[in-house]
Amino acid sequence: MTKLQVRAFLFQLGCFAILFTSFRFIVDQFTNLTGYWVPLTAFVVGTLLSPKFQAVKTKDGEKLFMKWIFIKGLRVIG
Numbered sequence: 001m002t003k004l005q006v007r008a009f010l011f012q013l014g015c016f017a018i019l020f021t022s023f024r025f026i027v028d029q030f031t032n033l034t035g036y037w038v039p040l041t042a043f044v045v046g047t048l049l050s051p052k053f054q055a056v057k058t059k060d061g062e063k064l065f066m067k068w069i070f071i072k073g074l075r076v077i078g
Contacts, residue, residue, distance in 0.1 A: 002055060002062060004055035004062050004063070004064050004078065005055045007053075007055070007064060007078070008053035008054055008055045008064055009053075011051075011053045011066075011077075012050065012051070012052065012053045015050045015051055016046050016047070016050045019045070019046040019049055019050050020042050020043060020046035021042075023041070023042040023045045023046055024038060024039055024042035027041050027042050027045075048069075049069070051066050051067065051068035052066070052067045052068070053065070053066050053077070054067075063076055063077075063078065064076070064077040064078045065077065
């Protein structure tokens, strides 16, 4: 794995972890769900809302791209 692929993996993992813990707390506090439904719901919401990062080799070299449902198109990170 290249440096940018590792960076993309860590960015994606970090964003998912932040969203998962946030939504797990929100689901636990503000809904009547219990048991396995709380982390399952937080997992689905975190997966759908977290940005996707990918390292791509282009003619200008390797670049890091981000795609998110709240932003139109792709963003070049590095």
